[in-house]
Amino acid sequence: MTNLEVAELLRDIAAAYQLKDETRNKFRIVAYQRAADSIEHLSSEIKDIWDEGKLVEIAGVGPSLAKHLDEIFSVGSSSHFADIFQGLPMSIFELMKIPGVGVKTAYKLVKELPIGDKDPIGDLEKLAKKGEIAKLTGFGEDSQFAILRSINMVRKAVKRHLLPYAYLIAEKVSEWILQNKHVVRVEPLGSLRRRVSTIGDVDIAVATKNPGSVLDHFVSYPKKVRIIEKGVHKASILLPGGMQVDCMVQDPESFGSLLQHFTGSKHHNIALREYALKLGFSLSEYGIRAKTNDSDKGMETLKKFKTEEEFYNFLGLDWIPPELRENTGEIEAAKNHQLPDLILLSDVKSDLQLHSDFDVETSHDLGASSMEELVDMANRLGYEYIAMTEHNPSKKGHSNDEIVKILRRKQKKVKELNEMVNKEKVSVKRVFNSLEIDILQDGSLPVPESAFETLDFALVSIHSSFEMTKEAMTGRVLSALSHPKVKIFAHPTARKLNSREGVEIDWDKVFSFCVENNKWIEINGDPMRLDLPDFLVREGVKKGVKFTFGTDAHHKQGMENMQWAVSVARRGWLTKNDVVNTKSLKDFEEML
């Protein structure tokens, strides 16, 4: 079972408890939901954790849950879970996948209508179209229509959006909001502000003294498909392409609290509120109140915050950078003044994966910009050095001698380039001659030994045979990294967001190998990759791994994607010192 499957199972158990005796099981239900959340966000497979006998070390999993899960993994089912599901049609849990349909609604529908276990959502859709739902007590035409619309959304399964696209949307909607004269300040928040690799919906906060006018204006956004909801504090609209935009408004006096609340993550906020409770405070988007038994008294003691810094400081915490707010130890670190000094875009002195249009006769993509254009862009970005890392020449159709010949030609071209930058007084002082080399299925590299001599260093990466066992894949990668000229493992999981899962690798082994043998791991800034993923970056840096940044630009404009690599690094708790690209040219040459 995958982490997601286990999480879904635990959520279904929680739902079943809600139906059986919600009052008595109130906190047991919460416990199952928390365990589900925790397991869904694990950075390793729960099956592996079970193998090591460490289930109880997962946050939210105690002796009882560990016992039931152990039964699931060893026997394939749990008698206790079976008891809880006893007498409940499985169609209930299927219907809960429809947004807006929770456990109570699903139960009522299954009980009142002829819905089978085979295709419950299909059955429900047919009944809704016949108008059968609206006839039930507690339902009406509106809720029936909402269910039909939600079923459509499940069918379409709107994918999460890439960061730059979400940024663009946030920018355009913010511009629209700013046209309202009552707007004091507009800030895109949520997962966008935390720089998560993919964005579900865009959240925008507005400071204003006139919330009604601002929300009216917001929902009149010309490009919207429809208004999803609208109240006095917040509203949501749907845009073409399935992007949802939420807008929350707040008085400028309390804007710091709103920023904190609406940036999330949900898990960070829950943990922060629990932490505050122990200090005797209750947190919300309005501010902080002292917790008293007398609820009337409590109302009078709301403390407001104009800025986030004041909000966190009031709780005895350092201000926590948004990228760290995932409840993975940041609150503890903020209390002990041990938050990392995160790397900034301005610390970056180089781009270590670039593809020019110099024809190396590769079977992969060539770049679209000339080496000169890439150098020009690097100068504009203020870099000290860059690396030309075209793909290796194709093995098919080339003899070893021909490959060497092609790479000597490239070596000569880069040499001329270096003579040019040395003559002109520009920020780029050196262009490295490198190559991105395929790691073949057996771990070998499709470049003859004498060709390596033309290179300053090489990158290796996976472009084929993605489905291998973890052991085989790990051996394949370590074999490639062993070559003395190979310095960087580029886009290491080979994932493509929304289209391809990353490969399976024993990261512990690869990280240790890199630390011991002075090899580096790339954080690829291509918005479709963002690879190594942030949670693995965090694990790597704990082991002492050094990282490189590469935009993988195949056009000079692509070099502006460096900001996304920095985002991933910050989410992985990296400081300037953990990233090779922040080193001066002299230090980099020594490290090579």
Add this chain to the structure above:
DNA sequence: GCCGTTTTCGGCCCGACTGTTTTCAGTCG
């Protein structure tokens, strides 16, 4: 059912919006 820098017992985040209701339940983030 989980958890501990007040606790191994007694707590468990906080609030908004919708639809169907006559005061609230259900769902969501």
